[in-house]
Amino acid sequence: MNEITTIVVIGIYTFIYVLVLVLQRNQIQKQSQIISSMESFIKIFDVDQVRKFVDMKHETTMLTVDKAIIEKGKEFTEKTIRPSVMEEIEKVKVDMSDRFDEFANSAIDMIMMLPKEMQTEYIETAFPLNKQILFDIMKEINNPKPRPETESGPDLNKKETE
Secondary structure, eight states, rough: OOHHHHHHHHHHHHHHHHHHHHHHHHHHHHHHHHHHHHHHHHHTTOHHHHHHHHHHHHHHHHHHHHHHHHHHHHHHHIIIIIIHHHHHHHHHHHHHHHHHHHHHHHHHHHHSSSSSSHHHHHHHHHHHHTHHHHHHHHHHHHOOOOOBBBBBBBSSSSOOOO
């Protein structure tokens, strides 16, 4: 009986071993199917491509925001700052023009006080940047052109004969 019991026990162990082997094989096949379906799913959603898309979307948003900020800055500059600056520039132009006229008149008066031989030399040394303008003014003062009568009245340089 001992031999029969040993054979029965070995048969049962073999049966159980075969049964476990078959069950494990089925589980391995099911896991393989799940893994391959997950791989195909991951291929559909390529993570790198998704990251690139998200980064590109973020960059596009940032560029849109930057563009909007620049546009608002230009709009603010054109509507608010430019008129103020232009107004101040015009004030300075008028002021500088008045100051230049005053200075030029004083300079011309001073030059006229000099002897004619010294006027040219003085203009060239004292006013190198404005010498041509001063030469033109001096020429006009020394050789006045007759003015025609205008609507504002008779020419003041014209001698009236009675």
